[in-house]
Amino acid sequence: MQLQMESQKKTKVRIFLARLLVYIVSGLIIPVTFLIARFNLFTEKMNVGIWGVITIILTAVFLYKLAAQAEKCIDSIQGRQVVHCIRKIFIPFLAIALVIFGMEKFLDDLVWFFVILAFFETVAGIFNPFPEYIKEQDEKNKDKKEDSKMLKFAKIFWSAKE
Secondary structure: HHHHHHOOOOOHHHHHHHHHHHHHHHHHHHHHHHHHHHOOOOOOOOOOHHHHHHHHHHHHHHEEEHHHHHHHHHHHHHHHHHHHHHHHHHHHHHHHHHHHHHHHHHHHHHHHHHHHHHHHHHHHHHHHHHHHHHHHHHOOOOOOOOHHHHHHHHHHHHHHHO
């Protein structure tokens, strides 16, 4: 009887390990390998870009979910604490650090983009013709309850800019 129970337990462990392997391979290794191979990520130079960021995020989310499930299966309080800290602290901060590290050149470009954006959006806001048009239309159509389609569009556009 005990021999049969041990055999069933070993079978359950083998099935669990096989399913875990398929889960990790299909949920993480194949998608990440595809992204790395398809977009030449993480080669000699750290070529992250948007697909590298997606790869890092995909990996982090998968590991986070895997750790959350593993945390529920651990009986030891200290073991759960270790997995909990890895899941809540290590994985997110490592993912953020890798994204920032890989996008170093991108951050320089991003700074310049926001400098240009700040200047030209200010100029665009100053020269925007819609507020004057809306004011004129409001004065003309105070009696009308329904605004024209152009006026509705102008109000939507202007309210989004404010």
